[in-house]
Amino acid sequence: MNSLASNTPLNGTPVSEVPVVSSEPVNMFETMVANPIKVSRLQSNGVLTGPAANTKSIHYSLANFNVFQSLPKETARGVDDLTRMEMALLSGIPEEIKWSLKKYLTYSNKAPYMISLRTLPDLLPLFKTFILPLERIVEGLNKSSICDSEAMDSLQMGLNALLILRNLAQDTDSVQVLVKDVEIKSFILFILKKFQCVATGDSRWQLYEGNATFFNELTHYTLDLMEAISSYIAPAMKDDHYFQTLVSILNYTKDRYMVISILRSLSRLLVRSKANEESAADNLDHKTLSLIVSFLLVECDSELIIASLDFLYQYILPGSQRIIELFKSKECSLILEATLPNLLSYNIATPDYNLLQKHKIKLIKRLKPPAPKEPPNLSDDLFQQLFKLNEPLRSTAWLRCCFEPVQEAEFTQISLWRSYESKFGQPVRESGRKLLPAVEFIKNVSNAFNNAAAIVITDPVTGKKRFVIKGIQPRFKALGIADGERESQVPISALKSKFLNDSKEITPARQNSIPEVKFPQVLSDVSKVACTFLCLLSNDTDDGVGSTFCQRIRPLVLHKLADVPPLTLALSEYMENTSGL
Numbered sequence: 001m002n003s004l005a006s007n008t009p010l011n012g013t014p015v016s017e018v019p020v021v022s023s024e025p026v027n028m029f030e031t032m033v034a035n036p037i038k039v040s041r042l043q044s045n046g047v048l049t050g051p052a053a054n055t056k057s058i059h060y061s062l063a064n065f066n067v068f069q070s071l072p073k074e075t076a077r078g079v080d081d082l083t084r085m086e087m088a089l090l091s092g093i094p095e096e097i098k099w100s101l102k103k104y105l106t107y108s109n110k111a112p113y114m115i116s117l118r119t120l121p122d123l124l125p126l127f128k129t130f131i132l133p134l135e136r137i138v139e140g141l142n143k144s145s146i147c148d149s150e151a152m153d154s155l156q157m158g159l160n161a162l163l164i165l166r167n168l169a170q171d172t173d174s175v176q177v178l179v180k181d182v183e184i185k186s187f188i189l190f191i192l193k194k195f196q197c198v199a200t201g202d203s204r205w206q207l208y209e210g211n212a213t214f215f216n217e218l219t220h221y222t223l224d225l226m227e228a229i230s231s232y233i234a235p236a237m238k239d240d241h242y243f244q245t246l247v248s249i250l251n252y253t254k255d256r257y258m259v260i261s262i263l264r265s266l267s268r269l270l271v272r273s274k275a276n277e278e279s280a281a282d283n284l285d286h287k288t289l290s291l292i293v294s295f296l297l298v299e300c301d302s303e304l305i306i307a308s309l310d311f312l313y314q315y316i317l318p319g320s321q322r323i324i325e326l327f328k329s330k331e332c333s334l335i336l337e338a339t340l341p342n343l344l345s346y347n348i349a350t351p352d353y354n355l356l357q358k359h360k361i362k363l364i365k366r367l368k369p370p371a372p373k374e375p376p377n378l379s380d381d382l383f384q385q386l387f388k389l390n391e392p393l394r395s396t397a398w399l400r401c402c403f404e405p406v407q408e409a410e411f412t413q414i415s416l417w418r419s420y421e422s423k424f425g426q427p428v429r430e431s432g433r434k435l436l437p438a439v440e441f442i443k444n445v446s447n448a449f450n451n452a453a454a455i456v457i458t459d460p461v462t463g464k465k466r467f468v469i470k471g472i473q474p475r476f477k478a479l480g481i482a483d484g485e486r487e488s489q490v491p492i493s494a495l496k497s498k499f500l501n502d503s504k505e506i507t508p509a510r511q512n513s514i515p516e517v518k519f520p521q522v523l524s525d526v527s528k529v530a531c532t533f534l535c536l537l538s539n540d541t542d543d544g545v546g547s548t549f550c551q552r553i554r555p556l557v558l559h560k561l562a563d564v565p566p567l568t569l570a571l572s573e574y575m576e577n578t579s580g581l
Contacts, residue, residue: 082115089126094153101130101160108167117168117177128183130154130161134218135190145210159217166221169228178225179232188229191222192245199252223261230268236280243269243280247288256304263292263307267314275319284315286329293332296339302347302526309343309529313536316546323537323546337549340534341556344571346526350563351517359515371409371473375402375419378478385481387427391436392444395420399448400484402475409473413442413454416469445469449488523566531570538577550578 079087081103088100107115117124137146137155146152165184168174178184194215197205207215226242236243243266250262273279295301295308316322327333378386378401386398398420403411417438428435436444442454452471459466479487523531534557540546557574561567568575 082120086122086126097157101157101164104164105160105167108164112168112171112174115168116171117174119173121177124165124177124181124184127161127165128181130157131165131187132183134158134162135187138191138194138215138218139205141211141215142205142208144208146214155214159214159221162218162221162225166224166228169225175228176232179229184225185229185233188222188226189241189245191218192226192242192249195219196245196248199248220257223258223265227261227265227268230265231271234269234271235273235277236269238278238280238282240269240280244283247284251288251291256301259295260303260307263295263304263311267307267311270311270314270317273314273318275321279318281315281322284325286332289315289326290329290331293326293329293335296335296343299346302524305343305346305526306529309526309533313529313533316536320540320544320546323540323544327545327549333549337553340530341553341560343530344527344534344557344560344567345564346530347524348520348527348564349518351519352515353517355515356517361514369476371406372476373474375474376476376478378402378423382478382480383423387424387431390433392440392447394424395436395441395444396448397481397484398424399445399472400488401478401481402484403449403472404475404487405449405451405471406473407451407471410457410468410470411472411474413467413469416445417441442469445472520564521566523564523570527564527567528570531567531574534571535573535577538574547577550574554578 085100085103088096091097104115115123133154137151137158140146140151146155165178169178194205194207196202198207226246230242233242246262246265246269250259250266253259253262270279270281273281292308292311295304298304312326316326327336382401386394386401389397402419420441421435421438425435445452445454449472452469455468455470457466457468458464534550537546538550540550557571561571561575
C-alpha cells in the first residue's frame, strides 16, 4: 500500500503525469467544437421541397435532436390561442398587438361567444387602452391629414379595438358589461358630439376633409355601439344628451345606414317612457317628425320603413297627447293617410283580378246525345215476355219498351215496321200465330203513345214525300213491360225534364278553365308593423285625432282585408275599435 503512495512510477509513467480523478462533475461539452451547418428555410422542418430538393444538403430538424425528443408532449402545443392573444396585447410590441387585434376581430365575427366580455373580464380594460386614446386623435382631425406613422398606427389599432367591441355588443352578455362601463359610454357620447359639431356647423370644431374617411368609419362603429346599449339606458329623460345628439345627426345625415341605426336607437331610448313623466320625445319638433314620417314614402326600403314605424309606435305609445302632436302637421297626416293602407299589403302578392276581367267565361253547352237510329236490343228474358203476348198487345208493349215520346222527334214508318217484323215475324209464324199487319201496326202507334201520329211530310224543294211517325224516338236502353207502360202515361214535358236530369244519358255541363286566383297566406314584416301601428292609433279616444284618422281610412283597409285574408286577424283590434264610429 505504501508503494502505491510513493512517487514510484506506475507502468513506467510518473505519478505527476497520471490524470487526477476529481469528485467535481465534468462538463463534457467543454471540449466540443461548434460545427456550423448551413440550413435553408426549406430545410428547417427537415424536409426538402422545391428547387432545393436536388441539393446534397443534409436534412436537419429541431425534432431530430435528443434534447427535444425527451420533452413532454404537452409542451409541443404551447399556450392556447386566447392566452397567446392576451399576452400579445400586453407585450407592447406593435407587430404583436396588430396580430392579436386581428385575431380578436376574427373571433368577434366568427365566434363572439369565445371572447365574451363577461367570461373574460380582463379584455375590456385591454381594449380600452387602444380606444380611449382615440379622443386625443379625434380632437386633431380638424387640422391637416394624419401623416405621423405613430398616430396612424394608434388610430388603426383603436378602430380595430372599437370594431371588436361593436361585434361583441351584439351578444347580450357582452353588451351588459359595456353598459356598466362609464368610460365607454363617455367615449360614445364624445364621438356623437363631434359628429353633431359637423352637423350643426359648429365653428369650434370642424372635420378636415382629408380625415373624413377615418372619422366616417369611427362614427359608424360608434352608432352601432349606441344602438346596442340604447335599450339598457332607456327611458331617456327630457334633456338626455344621447337622444338630443342623435336627433341632430338624423336631421343632417343622408347616409341610409346611419339613418336606420339612429332611428333604432331613438326607438329604444323611448322604451318604458310614461305619459305622466317628461321624456326626451317632448323635445322633438315638427321638422324631425315630418322627416321620420317621410321615410314611409321610400317604398323600396323595407328596413327604413320598419325603423320609422317602430319609432312612431314608441313615440305615440304613452298617451294620446303625442298622437295630437304627430297629426298637428298636415304633411304628416297626408303621408300617413296615403302610405299606411298600402303598407298593409307591402311586398305581398295580391290576387290579379285584371286577369279574371280579361278572361272570357265560356260555358260548353249541355247537349243531350243524338237519338239512336235503331231501337235497342231486347234481352232474352224481355223477348220471351213479349213473345208470349198476342197482338195487338205485343206490338203495343214492344213500342213502349223500345221507344219514348219526344215532341219534336220522328221515325220513319217503314223503319219502325221492319224493326218489329225482323224481331217477331219468323218466331210468331213458327208458333202458328199471326203478326199484326203493317197498316194495323202503324195505326197502333197512336194507341201506344197518345201524342204520336203517322203523318206524311212533303219536301218543299224536291216534292218528295216521307211517311213518318211524329212524336217518338228510340230509347237508349229497352225498358221492362211494366216500366214502358208507366212511362207512356207521363206527359212529354215531364219526361223531358226527367231525361235532362239523367246524368247517365246526357253529357254533363262543362266550363272552360278559369285562371286560378291565389290569395296570400303570410304577412310581410312591414305589413305586421303597419298593423300594430294602426291598432295603436285606433285605441285613441272616440273623438281623438287617432280614431278619426282610423275611421277615415277604414274603406281602404277593408279592401286590403278582402285581398289579404291574414290581415283579418292582425287588424282585429283596429276593426273592433272603428266599427262603432
